Amino acid sequence: xxxxxxxxxxxxxxxxxxxxxxxxxxxxxxxxxxxxxxxxxxxxxxxxxxxxxxxxxxxxxxxxxxxxxxxxxxxxxxxxxxxxxxxxxxxxxxxxxxxxxxxxxxxxxxxxxxxxxxxx
Numbered sequence: 001x002x003x004x005x006x007x008x009x010x011x012x013x014x015x016x017x018x019x020x021x022x023x024x025x026x027x028x029x030x031x032x033x034x035x036x037x038x039x040x041x042x043x044x045x046x047x048x049x050x051x052x053x054x055x056x057x058x059x060x061x062x063x064x065x066x067x068x069x070x071x072x073x074x075x076x077x078x079x080x081x082x083x084x085x086x087x088x089x090x091x092x093x094x095x096x097x098x099x100x101x102x103x104x105x106x107x108x109x110x111x112x113x114x115x116x117x118x119x120x
Contacts, residue, residue: 038094
């Protein structure tokens with residue numbers, strides 16, 4: 001493992017814990033820097049996500065930042081979506097998935113740049 005791999009993983013962990021989508025950073029690093037294919041990168045991201053999510057969930061629960069009753073409908077809706085997404089990965093090429101991922105990142109980035117800031 002190189003120092004750059006450690007830095008990318010560490011950074012993805014920080015961003016993921018903050019809710020910024022560290023997996024997006026990790027997938028970009030794996031595909032663009034290490035030249036991994038899109039689907040294996042997504043699989044590696046899922047493995048990376050499990051301990052990161054568990055740790056963040058414990059801390060956010062302790063800090064009373066999760067409203068479990070409001071979260072349940074989202075979870076129940078997401079599970080069928082997971083099944084559909086898994087099926088789509090078998091019929092859509094990795095090249096197309098990479099393009100979809102890139103387009104989504106561009107759209108989210110533009111939206112964030114154009115969105116007016118809100119006071120918390």
